Amino acid sequence: MITSILEYLESSASRYPDKTAFADLDATCTFEELRLRARRVGTALAEHFAPRNPVPVFMEKSVDTIGMFMGAVYAGCFYVLLDTKQPAARISQILDILDSNVIVTSSKYQKDLEKLEFKGTILLTEELEKTPEDSFVLKSIRDQALDTDPLYGIFTSGSTGVPKGVVVGHRSVIDFIDCFTELFHITGEDVMGNQAPWDFDVSVKDIYSGLKTGATVQIIPKQYFSIPKNLLDFLVEREVTTIVWAVSAMCIISTLNGFTYKVPDKIKKVLFSGEVMPIKHLNIWRKYLPDTMFVNIYGPTEITCNCTYYIVDRDFEPGDVLPMGKAFPNEKVFLLDEEDHLVTEKRINGEICVAGSALALGYYRNPEQTKKAFVQNPLNDRYLEPIYRTGDLAFYNENGELCFATRKDFQIKHMGHRIELGEIETAMDKLPEIRRSLCIYDQAKNKIVAFYEGDIDRKQLSRSLVKYVPNFMVPNVFVQVDTMPLTKNGKIDRKELTARYQEGR
Missing domain, CATH: 2.30.38.10 (Luciferase; Domain 3)
Known part of the structure; x- marks a missing residue:
């Protein structure tokens, strides 16, 4: 029984030393190259971080980034990706929670880092990778490690306006990935087409399925999801066999009739999560990939990716409810x-x-x-x-x-992300022009609706909010009101606002 995900990497490096482990548009690395790079980085990070502490990685997903992740693990720590495109205010909140005065980044992100006004120590990947490996240090760290030690942290939206850092341990990932790869027959012959950002837990299935089985992970550029032709060309050229995507990413192709341009017919496994899959879109995918296994998977970040799965075994019509299925074995x-x-x-x-x-x-x-x-x-x-x-x-x-x-409450699933509406309201309240605000979710139209009192027009409000929340949390509809209706208890009357919106839409 393995106790560290590093055993995934080391086993694959032993079996497939020269096989591509990760590839992006600009770089590739083999399993052995990744192992050696991670050990050097781990040696360097051990000088700055005590075991079981967070290592903030201020980068975008890439071959270089996976080297930093695994380096953090060799140092006995857990990694937390800080998306360089997130608002500076949100990243500063996360750094405050992590209580870290050290950030790992690359020289290519230094301009983005300047926006944070970070006063601590900055470690550059280019320098970390030059550090000679110290096998004695790495062994002593490994000897003291437990399978319950934290592996990664992912920050989700918090109802109080403060992000919550979900910390997941090695044992949880090992138990999940062992089941996941076996159930869906993911092997070293597969090529994973990574869609999800690496601060979103859908990506955990790509990263660790690849490390465990020896499958290659092809990192799809984010911008390709705005250009279906480029996306489909990538899937075909990189010979992708397995995709584990958010529902909204799949719907981009089906909405824009992407399959009439090209069908990536080497894809044999499609797993989707994050939102309810619209049957119309599922049926388009199944029409063009009739021999592919489609799997609906469900679960929040707090339970290591997913807890239920349903392998689509029959036809569904629009209006049918697609099952969540049954629990994973663990x-x-x-x-x-x-x-x-x-x-x-x-x-x-x-x-x-x-x-x-x-x-x-x-x-x-x-x-x-x-x-x-x-x-x-x-x-x-x-x-x-x-x-x-x-x-x-x-x-x-x-x-x-x-x-x-x-x-059950006002936490929603929107564009593949789990969002607390209260965090958006807190961000709106930071704007001096806003007096009061309240958000609801129009599930039928998949829109976040924000009501507000204040002297600011909708366009300016939208532009101002981007300073505090990611784009996917900016409301789709803004409704200006003179005064908020109140219940007899003095609270904003959510039902009344919802009724007004429904009457006027």
Whole structure:
């Protein structure tokens, strides 16, 4: 039984030393090159970071970035990717939470880094990679490592306006990826077409499936998802066989009739998550790739990527509900009602709860939120059994298959990202022209709607918000109101605003 994901890398480097492990538009690296680079970087990072501490990596996804990730792991630490295109204010919030005075970056991102006004130590990848490997240091770190040690941190949106850092350990990733690659027959013969940003947990399946099996990971440039021809050319030229994409990424191709230009017919496995897959779009994909396995996978960051899967085994029509399927072998998934009773009846909604070794280690330096989300299983009064309450509602259909219903609260899934509407409201409140704000989600049209009191026009408001939140969190619709309607308790009347919007849309 392996105890560190480094054993994935080392095993693949031993079996396929000269095989391409990762490739982007500008560079490639073999498994052995990645192993040697990571050990040098790990030696250098060990001088700046104590084990089990976060290593902030201020870069975009690339061959160079995976070297920094694995270097952080060799140093006994866990990596946190800071997207260079995120607003400076948000990155500063994350750095405050990490409490780190060291950032790892490349010289190509130094102009972006200047916007942060970071006062700490900056370590450049170009210098880290020149450090001679110290096998004694690396061995001593490895000897003290545990399989429960943290591997990576991913920051999700927080309802209080402060991002939450989900920390996931080696054991959780190992248990998940071992099941994932076996269930979907991912092997060293596969080529993974990486769509997801590396600060989004969909990417974990690409990175670690590749490292475990010896599959090559082809890193697709973000801009190609705005140019379907380039995207399809890439998939064909790089001979991609497996894609693990957000639903919204798949819909780009089907919306713009991309398959009439070219069909990447070497793709044999398509796994999708992040949002409810529209049946119309799924059917387009299945029409052009009739011999491909399609899999609907579900799960939040807090349970290591996914907890349920459904291999599409029949035809669906628009309006049908695509099942979530069943739990991965290393996880237990069940529904609880509002009184914490187990839901087993068909067509009755319950909150999706997850137990098992895939649970995250909690939210970094945030014990209050950790205690709220990771709780004792109310069905078990015999021994400690932590579960994660997802806040999502689901039900069992007539076939006994689990199906997604909706969010329990105001946390939403939008453009493949999990978003707390409260964080957008907090960002709007930072603008001096805004007096009050409230956001709702129009699920039918997949739009974030923001109501506000204030003297600012919609275009200026949209431009101003980009300083505080990523583009995918900027509302699609802005509605200016003279005064917010209030309930008898003095709270903004969300139902009244929703009704006004629905009447006027």
